[in-house]
Amino acid sequence: MAAPRAATDVDVTLAVSEALATHAAVRAVRLVGSRAAGEEHELSDWDFAVETDDFAAVAADLGGLVAPLGPISELWDPYSDDACYMLMLPGPVKVDLIFPAERRVWSPAWEATPATLAAIDHHFWDWALWLEQKRRQGRTSQLEKSMGDLYELLLRPLGARTRPRSIAEALSSYLQAREALETRFGVRVPRDLEREVRPVLDRV
Numbered sequence: 001m002a003a004p005r006a007a008t009d010v011d012v013t014l015a016v017s018e019a020l021a022t023h024a025a026v027r028a029v030r031l032v033g034s035r036a037a038g039e040e041h042e043l044s045d046w047d048f049a050v051e052t053d054d055f056a057a058v059a060a061d062l063g064g065l066v067a068p069l070g071p072i073s074e075l076w077d078p079y080s081d082d083a084c085y086m087l088m089l090p091g092p093v094k095v096d097l098i099f100p101a102e103r104r105v106w107s108p109a110w111e112a113t114p115a116t117l118a119a120i121d122h123h124f125w126d127w128a129l130w131l132e133q134k135r136r137q138g139r140t141s142q143l144e145k146s147m148g149d150l151y152e153l154l155l156r157p158l159g160a161r162t163r164p165r166s167i168a169e170a171l172s173s174y175l176q177a178r179e180a181l182e183t184r185f186g187v188r189v190p191r192d193l194e195r196e197v198r199p200v201l202d203r204v
Helices: 012-021 033-037 055-069 117-136 140-158 167-185 192-202
Strands: 026-032 046-052 073-076 082-089 093-103
Touching: 012 026, 012 046, 012 055, 012 093, 026 033, 033 046, 046 055, 055 073, 055 082, 055 093, 073 117, 082 117, 082 192, 093 117, 117 140, 117 167, 117 192, 140 167, 167 192
Parallel strands: 046 093
Antiparallel strands: 026 046, 073 082, 082 093
């Protein structure tokens, strides 16, 4: 079996489209969002709208479909209005596969357990990179709202006591909470995703 290939800024659109097109129930894959509009910056998401004849079948097979992209993390977004499968590729390159026909309600706040800690870690780094995207775009109101959501839905359930006022404070709060939980649970989450995303945040 060939080694997973990491998508880059040059080939990511083609790579994602080709990976999903192998499924019989996928009708179309379209680049949307800031990159489709030509308004992106270096950290902008790669957002793709996916049209399907059978969402359940595609959702069940997504892990295998995206494996050739070599994702560092993959997770269904628990706090999106449309079904959205979030990938982080080396770079870091954030890819969101959005199914606009599949409306959903937000999940409850995260609950930290030995079984959920790795998924929480994936979500935090994805979320933190998204926050930095919005900061660079000057979207102050969106940044403020999402910082509050991050605290209520992820940081506070992990034990954080104050709402972060900046991405740097959110990072510090998360790392302290994660260390305490790893010690408490006797587990250690992989650091591959952190090694990709944290250098970007540390430059803020």
